[in-house]
Amino acid sequence: MNIQSVMLIGGPDSGKTNYLARLWKALQSGSGRMKSVEAPEIKYVEDALAHLLQGSFAPRSEKNIEESRRDFTVTLATQDETKRLSVIVPDVTGELWKNAVSSSELPAEWMTLLKESSGAILFIRVHSELNIAPPDWVTARELLKMDWAGPHQEDSIPTQVVLCELLRFLQLTLRPRSSGGLPRVAIAVTAWDRLDAEVKEGGPSAYLESEYPLFAGRLEDVTSLEIKVFGVSVVGGDLQADPDFRQRFFNGDFDTAGYVVERVNGITHEEKDLTLPIAWLAED
Amino acid sequence: MAITCKKADCTVAQTGICLLNNSPEACPERLLSEIEPAVAELGDLSVPPPLSAPERNPRFPSSLTLTPDALRDSAAGRMFRMVGVLGAPDAGKTAILVSLYLLLSRNKLAGFRFADSMSLLAFDEISRGARRWNDGQPPEQMTNHTEQPDHRSAGFLHLRLRDQESGARHDILLPDLPGEWSTSLIDSNRVDRLDFLKAADVIWVTVDGRQLIQPQTRQQVLHRTGMLLQRVSEFLGSEAPPVFVVISHKDLGDPSEASLRKLESEAARVNVPIKILQVSSFSDNEAIDPGTGIAELIAASLVSKSPTKPATLWPDSDVANSDRQFLNFRIRRVLS
Numbered sequence: 001m002n003i004q005s006v007m008l009i010g011g012p013d014s015g016k017t018n019y020l021a022r023l024w025k026a027l028q029s030g031s032g033r034m035k036s037v038e039a040p041e042i043k044y045v046e047d048a049l050a051h052l053l054q055g056s057f058a059p060r061s062e063k064n065i066e067e068s069r070r071d072f073t074v075t076l077a078t079q080d081e082t083k084r085l086s087v088i089v090p091d092v093t094g095e096l097w098k099n100a101v102s103s104s105e106l107p108a109e110w111m112t113l114l115k116e117s118s119g120a121i122l123f124i125r126v127h128s129e130l131n132i133a134p135p136d137w138v139t140a141r142e143l144l145k146m147d148w149a150g151p152h153q154e155d156s157i158p159t160q161v162v163l164c165e166l167l168r169f170l171q172l173t174l175r176p177r178s179s180g181g182l183p184r185v186a187i188a189v190t191a192w193d194r195l196d197a198e199v200k201e202g203g204p205s206a207y208l209e210s211e212y213p214l215f216a217g218r219l220e221d222v223t224s225l226e227i228k229v230f231g232v233s234v235v236g237g238d239l240q241a242d243p244d245f246r247q248r249f250f251n252g253d254f255d256t257a258g259y260v261v262e263r264v265n266g267i268t269h270e271e272k273d274l275t276l277p278i279a280w281l282a283e284d
Numbered sequence: 285m286a287i288t289c290k291k292a293d294c295t296v297a298q299t300g301i302c303l304l305n306n307s308p309e310a311c312p313e314r315l316l317s318e319i320e321p322a323v324a325e326l327g328d329l330s331v332p333p334p335l336s337a338p339e340r341n342p343r344f345p346s347s348l349t350l351t352p353d354a355l356r357d358s359a360a361g362r363m364f365r366m367v368g369v370l371g372a373p374d375a376g377k378t379a380i381l382v383s384l385y386l387l388l389s390r391n392k393l394a395g396f397r398f399a400d401s402m403s404l405l406a407f408d409e410i411s412r413g414a415r416r417w418n419d420g421q422p423p424e425q426m427t428n429h430t431e432q433p434d435h436r437s438a439g440f441l442h443l444r445l446r447d448q449e450s451g452a453r454h455d456i457l458l459p460d461l462p463g464e465w466s467t468s469l470i471d472s473n474r475v476d477r478l479d480f481l482k483a484a485d486v487i488w489v490t491v492d493g494r495q496l497i498q499p500q501t502r503q504q505v506l507h508r509t510g511m512l513l514q515r516v517s518e519f520l521g522s523e524a525p526p527v528f529v530v531i532s533h534k535d536l537g538d539p540s541e542a543s544l545r546k547l548e549s550e551a552a553r554v555n556v557p558i559k560i561l562q563v564s565s566f567s568d569n570e571a572i573d574p575g576t577g578i579a580e581l582i583a584a585s586l587v588s589k590s591p592t593k594p595a596t597l598w599p600d601s602d603v604a605n606s607d608r609q610f611l612n613f614r615i616r617r618v619l620s
Contacts, residue, residue, distance in 0.1 A: 100344075103341075104343050104344045104345070104346045104347075105340075105341040105342070105343050105344075106341060106342060106343075106344070107341050108339070108341060108342055111341075111342040134385075134386060134389035134390070134408075134411070135386070135411055135412055136386070137383070137386055137566050137567070137574035137575070138566070140382050140383075140386060140411050140412070140413075140566070141379075141565075141566040142413075143411075143412055143413025144378060144379060144382060144413055156412060157405075157408060158389070158408065160389070161404055161405070161408050164401075164404055165347065165404065165405070168344070168347065169344050172344055172345070209391075210391075213388065213389065213390065213391035213397070213398060214388060214389055214398050214404075217388075217397050217398035217399050217400070217446065218398075218399070218400055220399065220446070221399040221400045221444065221446070221453070
């Protein structure tokens with residue numbers, strides 16, 4: 001069977017680890033579109049899942065998770081086993097991608113794997129503390145006035161510029177799907193539940209348009225990739241800031257926690273199947 | 285070890301081949317060094333190969349300012365609208381580029397939306413003050429090399445905008461040049477590095493609005509702008525595209541009617557029809573929003589003259605018979 005591979009990419013704190021943990025549980029429960037068929041090394045996802053099961057998100061600085069394994073691979077299949085997909089997470093910390101944007105370089109092994117992939121999920125987390133807004137007019141003017149220039153600060157590249165660059169890297173590398181179709185990129189807007197009802201109603205694309213106009217403009221302009229934007233909530237609420245939700249979460253069934261949203265025919269549609277973005281990538 | 289020969293014209297030392305067709309080791313003319321046996325005992329004295337260069341990670345093409353080469357490679361076949369941006373240092377050229385970028389970053393450029401940029405990181409860098417030209421030395425030319433520069437270098441910024449009403453895409457090239465290039469255009473008629481202006485669809489001549497409203501500096505800035513227009517006229521002649529005189533710092537006040545009339549008469553004197561626009565890239569005045577006038581400037585620049593194909597840009601020379609083969613090669617490549 002021809003196995004296609006897809007990559008999960010995103011900067012630090014973009015929601016990759018928590019999504020993977022939740023995905024892992026969904027793959028085990030067997031109720032979603034996809035199931036796991038081969039996962040030789042699962043300590044990383046098991047560690048991350050342990051946090052979720054105990055009512056907390058996997059912390060970004062968790063040494064066990066970051067150091068136990070910097071990359072992670074799992075082979076998935078559709079429930080009828082007609083399609084298989086290898087899911088690769090090159091660097092769970094996200095530092096790899098941050099560095100790739102600032103230096104335009106990627107270690108050879110990952111560049112090779114990226115070129116062998118026909119799809120990717122690009123992660124962005126709502127309200128992440130690490131999200132960086134573009135400079136405003138006052139800041140920019142003050143910076144322009146200075147007749148010195150400090151070293152270029154990679155850390156302050158605005159999030160939407162980072163996303164545009166990562167999308168450009170995907171355009172340059174991903175190969176067509178086995179059917180000959182364009183490579184697919186799923187944009188996962190994580191922590192979707194943290195948005196207010198009105199914004200949620202507008203759907204994930206509208207959210208990107210208001211929050212990251214440069215990135216949203218790029219998404220609309222790209223013709224060499226098939227792109228779909230998903231909103232993802234791994235457990236359906238905020239385990240840290242909402243005690244009521246936390247209580248409901250503990251008393252409920254984990255396998256029904258969380259959801260994925262997508263915009264279908266102008267309506268924001270919610271799905272319980274956390275494997276949806278990957279299943280979309282696995283289609284012919 | 286090298287073998288030498290008693291015969292002066294034998295080249296065995298260099299080629300290893302005996303002129304008398306003898307085996308080099310057995311030739312009777314072979315010159316034996318006195319130290320040969322001793323050296324032979326030392327065994328192989330060949331120098332080990334130097335350390336191999338450290339392996340470099342594969343790179344993606346950068347999205348910093350585009351060199352002419354990079355532009356030619358990545359833009360083949362695309363239709364571009366080129367804006368030539370001239371103006372003295374501090375006239376506000378960079379501020380206009382930064383303000384344009386910030387408007388797009390917040391989706392505030394009236395009538396347009398961002399669609400793409402091949403030089404997004406360059407826009408971002410200049411918006412964050414990485415404006416110093418190579419340790420204070422403005423670049424002397426636009427380099428043709430495509431490797432990532434360590435410092436900001438003169439080059440082109442690319443933007444693709446989507447017209448919100450019609451949905452049409454516009455690819456725009458804006459040169460990011462030091463003001464010193466305009467100064468030397470006026471003072472020394474240095475046009476060699478401004479050859480790309482021949483392909484421009486519109487030229488912005490930026491004028492420092494602060495100086496234009498100050499009595500002490502008004503006359504000087506009018507004179508220098510007139511000189512710049514004259515140089516543009518001399519350089520481009522009847523081929524000159526529409527010229528917009530872009531006056532900055534609208535937030536600090538409008539220039540007098542007399543100043544505007546003087547700019548127009550200076551332009552008419554050198555046969556350059558101009559349109560005057562005012563912008564406020566930033567603002568200290570609550571009544572004037574930062575970015576005022578930028579959308580109008582872009583809209584006006586998009587309706588002037590038909591766009592140009594980049595493949596015809598930067599002809600290095602009209603003469604294809606240089607004594608130097610390499611130049612002929614370059615010329616063929618550029619013209620092809």
